[in-house]
Amino acid sequence: MSRLVIISNRVTIPEKSATAPAGGLAVALQAALEERGGIWMGWSGKSSGAKEPAELHLIERGNITYALTDLTKTDVEEYYHGFANRVLWPICHYRLDLAEYARKEMAGYFRVNRFFAHRLAPLLKPDDIIWVHDYHLIPLAAELRRMGIKNRIGFFLHIPWPPADVLFAMPVHEEIMRGLTHYDLVGFQTVHDLSNFRGCLEREGFGSAVSDTVFSANGAEFRGNFYSIGIETAAFAEFARKSASGVLVKKARQSLEGRDLIIGVDRLDYSKGITQRIDAYESFITRNPEQHGKVTYLQITPKSRSEVPEYEQMQRTVAEQAGRVNGALGAVDWVPIRYINKSIGRPILAGLYRLAKIGLVTPLRDGMNLVAKEFVAAQDPEDPGVLVLSRFAGAAQELKGALLVNPYDIEGTGHAIARGLTMGREERIQRWRGMMDHLLEHDVTRWCDDFLKDLTAA
Ligand SMILES: O=P(O)(O)OC[C@H]1O[C@H](O[C@H]2O[C@H](CO)[C@@H](O)[C@H](O)[C@H]2O)[C@H](O)[C@@H](O)[C@@H]1O
Numbered sequence: 274m275s276r277l278v279i280i281s282n283r284v285t286i287p288e289k290s291a292t293a294p295a296g297g298l299a300v301a302l303q304a305a306l307e308e309r310g311g312i313w314m315g316w317s318g319k320s321s322g323a324k325e326p327a328e329l330h331l332i333e334r335g336n337i338t339y340a341l342t343d344l345t346k347t348d349v350e351e352y353y354h355g356f357a358n359r360v361l362w363p364i365c366h367y368r369l370d371l372a373e374y375a376r377k378e379m380a381g382y383f384r385v386n387r388f389f390a391h392r393l394a395p396l397l398k399p400d401d402i403i404w405v406h407d408y409h410l411i412p413l414a415a416e417l418r419r420m421g422i423k424n425r426i427g428f429f430l431h432i433p434w435p436p437a438d439v440l441f442a443m444p445v446h447e448e449i450m451r452g453l454t455h456y457d458l459v460g461f462q463t464v465h466d467l468s469n470f471r472g473c474l475e476r477e478g479f480g481s482a483v484s485d486t487v488f489s490a491n492g493a494e495f496r497g498n499f500y501s502i503g504i505e506t507a508a509f510a511e512f513a514r515k516s517a518s519g520v521l522v523k524k525a526r527q528s529l530e531g532r533d534l535i536i537g538v539d540r541l542d543y544s545k546g547i548t549q550r551i552d553a554y555e556s557f558i559t560r561n562p563e564q565h566g567k568v569t570y571l572q573i574t575p576k577s578r579s580e581v582p583e584y585e586q587m588q589r590t591v592a593e594q595a596g597r598v599n600g601a602l603g604a605v606d607w608v609p610i611r612y613i614n615k616s617i618g619r620p621i622l623a624g625l626y627r628l629a630k631i632g633l634v635t636p637l638r639d640g641m642n643l644v645a646k647e648f649v650a651a652q653d654p655e656d657p658g659v660l661v662l663s664r665f666a667g668a669a670q671e672l673k674g675a676l677l678v679n680p681y682d683i684e685g686t687g688h689a690i691a692r693g694l695t696m697g698r699e700e701r702i703q704r705w706r707g708m709m710d711h712l713l714e715h716d717v718t719r720w721c722d723d724f725l726k727d728l729t730a731a
Pocket residue numbers: 282283298407431432502577578639640641642643
């Protein structure tokens with residue numbers, strides 16, 4: 274079996290004495306690496322300031338080598354905060370209004386990809402299989418090919434891929450599209466992302482479709498398909514069951530004093546639709562006065578990418594909005610929204626999901642949204658909660674038992690909250706069972722195996 278080499282912007286190194294399990298993606302990639310032996314390379318998350326980054330920092334764990342590199346301050350600024358998070362992220366989430374294109378940052382993005390390629394190349398063996406992850410590293414295959422690397426190289430995009438009219442508003446869309454055609458396999462989260470990619474490829478003649486999953490460009494063929502990422506379903510369900518009797522979750526339950534819990538868990542990111550969600554909750558409370566004092570909405574929102582101005586601004590907007598709603602609707606003995614700006618460990622989250630009557634997952638656009646899947650996996654089979662899910666999350670293509678909403682429709686989302694809270698046990702079980710069976714069958718290990726099988730065959 275060939276060695277596996279993974280490259281992603283962030284690398285998860287298992288802690289020797291881990292008290293909490295890593296996320297499903299890291300678990301699946303580590304399992305694939307353990308099976309085949311290999312390397313996981315990426316950014317250390319640190320800056321070397323103005324100095325050229327030192328040699329790769331290698332960490333050996335069994336048959337896996339973690340290879341980390343620092344980046345200069347300018348690189349972090351231009352490649353990560355700049356082009357990746359201020360151009361590609363908004364464009365891929367259909368937010369043309371937020372994309373701030375600057376030539377300097379675009380050049381930094383390509384420069385850092387070249388730098389990654391040069392650091393990776395000496396570590397490669399001829400039959401290694403290379404798997405590149407996410408929008409930070411689209412040009413990596415082209416850089417490796419330029420250096421004469423002939424290995425199979427696959428790419429998986431964790432975020433949405435937009436239609437041609439959106440993508441082409443980005444001045445360097447041509448370089449980005451051509452970058453993708455240098456992979457042997459390009460994977461997307463959903464069939465819609467794949468079909469958008471095909472549209473982008475054909476619209477300006479970057480390539481053409483030979484079949485639904487085979488494309489041709491640069492005089493050669495490459496494959497494209499969709500592989501919806503899953504979670505470690507069975508394991509997550511088990512630690513939700515255990516965590517429900519843990520101290521912190523018990524305290525949370527007591528603090529509810531019999532009120533129904535509605536939960537939202539998202540990085541503080543404009544793509545997650547948090548402000549529209551708070552509006553929807555306000556609309557639900559206003560239209561259902563009998564629910565005053567009967568529900569608590571817990572929104573867990575760790576800060577994210579605070580160096581990017583839109584994210585920093587959003588921290589203020591959401592905090593003010595939650596404060597305003599609490600001020601307007603709250604009572605001396607009731608706080609309608611509990612808004613937390615900290616990251617909570619996944620085992621505790623699992624217990625909180627299980628405690629909740631409603632999981633509110635209403636992104637304006639999302640590649641997949643693992644929180645939606647975790648919420649389902651965490652439920653008590655005898656008395657499951659209801660998932661209220663945006664139709665614009667990748668997860669909506671699979672979780673048909675959710676109450677699907679349009680997050681821009683504030684009243685509609687408020688109505689779905691009301692419906693979820695009053696839904697009978699039988700209907701809740703029926704909806705949940707279908708989703709859970711799907712998640713058990715399509716877990717993260719299957720996602721990883723499916724992608725690697727196709728890449729090996731490509
Ligand atoms: O690394 P950060 O800049 O702090 O951002 C965190 C990650 O956010 C994105 O997650 C996406 O991947 C999920 C798993 O496939 C998917 O469920 C979700 O819809 C996506 O938004 C990003 O793609 C990652 O690279 C970031 O590390």
